[in-house]
Structure formats: C-alpha cells, structure tokens
Amino acid sequence: MNLRHLTYFLAVAEELHMGRAAERLGIAQPPLSRQIKQFEGELGVLLFHRGRNGLSLTQAGQWLQERGRQVDTLVKETEREVYRIGQGMEGRIRVGYVGSSVYGIMPTLVKSFRAFYPEIELTLSPMNNDRLTSGLIRREIDLAIARPELRDSEILSRPLLSEPLTLCAPDVLFPARSIVHPREISGQTLILYPEFPRPSYADTVLEACRTHGIAIGKQIFTMDVNTAIGLVAVGEGVAIVPQSVASMQRGGVRFHTFSPSIGETGLSINHRIDDQSIHVRNFVQIARTVARDLRNPG
Secondary structure (H helix, E strand, O other): OOHHHHHHHHHHHHHOOHHHHHHHHOOOHHHHHHHHHHHHHHHOOOOEEEEOOEEEEOHHHHHHHHHHHHHHHHHHHHHHHHHHHHOOOOEEEEEEEOHHHHHOHHHHHHHHHHHHOOOEEEEEEEOOHHHHHHHHHOOOOOEEEEOOOOOOOOEEEEEEEEEEEEEEEEOOOOOOOOEEOHHHHOOOOEEEOOOOOOOOHHHHHHHHHHHOOOOOOOEEEOOOHHHHHHHHHOOOOEEEEEHHHHHOOOOOEEEEEEOOOOOEEEEEEEEEOOOOOHHHHHHHHHHHHHHHHHHOOO
16 A cells, blocks of 8 residues: 555545546546556455446445545644654754853753744753763764863864853852952862863863962862852852852852953853754754854843
C-alpha cells in the first residue's frame, strides 16, 4: 500500500463516481480506474461494488475508508509538524549555561526567546565550561552560554557581553562604601571558583590580581558563584565576581566597585561548527540582539 493509492481510493470512496473523483484529483478517469484496480489487486480484495447504479463500497472498502481517513489526517499533521520544525516554529533546543549568567543576560534571553518561539521546547541546564564543551561535542546540548568562551576545534564561539570585575565582601569589611581600591583587599582570603577544570574564571581573577598588585592571602576554591558568595556571607573571605552578580540579594555581603578597575570578564554563545539548524541560528540571533540592547540600553 502506498499513499498515492490511498489518496486515490479516498477520493473515489467519497465521490462514489470515477469521473468526479478524477476531476477532483486532476487526472483523467481511465488512469484513475486502472490505479484503483491495481490497488485492489495489491490488497487482494474488492473495495467497490460496480453495478448499474454506480459505485458502492464493499465491507472491506468501508473499513479502509475509515482507517484511511485516520492515516490521511496523520500524514497531513506530520507534514505540518515537519514543516514547522523545519521553519524553527516547533521542536526543541537544549541550552547549557554558566551559573553566573543568570544574574545578567539569561533571564532576558530566555524571556525573549519564549516570546518569539512559544512552541519550542526549551531545556536549560547549568554547567561549568568543561561540561559545556563535552555537552556540545557529544550533542547533549545545542548551545552553551560560557564565561568567557569555549575553545575547541569543533565549536564556534561568539562574544556576547563584557562586564567589570566587582568585589563581593562581608558587609562588615567596608561598611557604607561603594568604591574600593584594589590593593585594599591585599592579604584577604580570596574565594575562587571553579577549581576544576582549568583554566577557568578563577584564572581570570588570579591574573587580574597579579596585574594590579593585589597580594593574595589564602585561597579557597569552591564549585560556583552561589557557593562562593555564601562563604563570603559567613566571613570566610572575599570574592571577585562579574558585575551582574551584584544584583543578587544576599544578607551578609556587600558589592563594591573597584577603582581603578581591575579588568572585565565576558560571556559568549557557543555551538558546534557543523550545527547549522534553524533553531540554533534563531537562538543565536536573539542572544546577540539581547546582548546588544543590554550594552546600549538607550
């Protein structure tokens, strides 16, 4: 059984007249009659009674008409769904992201993407850079928001945003001050993240400290920005975080601007070089637009 024969059969079954069915299908009547007979031969049954009063369905024909309509509906729905997925209107996209991005671009990016593509299934997974890289290579995720970027021959990385490095300190350390000179934190215990894999955001912070003459005391490594700030809140040390993290509401800590600045950290959007799917292209386009608007709010 093929779909063309089924389409011809359904037309004849609804019209019960070869001429009208042929006109509806846009073909001549003799070829249609031959196709129906061929169809009956393939199935080994008669689908129509052929009498002086015209055509009527046999029991087998009635059953096939009912089941054929279901198949026809399923085929049309499948064609529609495949088209919508191919056009990027349906389907799914899996995005991994570094935890600190939730204080900056991620909420606006997710909201914007859902506004444009509400039918897309969007899966979000927090990961470190090492996990983002392996996830892309293994095709476990489609896109990665990384800090600062992913470096691999199979991955294309595009910059999104840069933001200043900011001090997160216990609220008793520099009370009522919004600006701190970098060397004022010399000798403080520095809470860094992540410890593995390296190089990582921790190395960005360590290099900034060396460049600006910050004498680092004890170093404590932890897994992510949230844990680092939790340790700051209980007085274990200070942390240097992206400026966007300063939007976090957390008791026991205060965020301070470095003057002079000790540098910046960036976010990037990354995907496999060989992944040219429309879903990836659409997400990247929205991410770059959101980043541009955040850079230039006016």
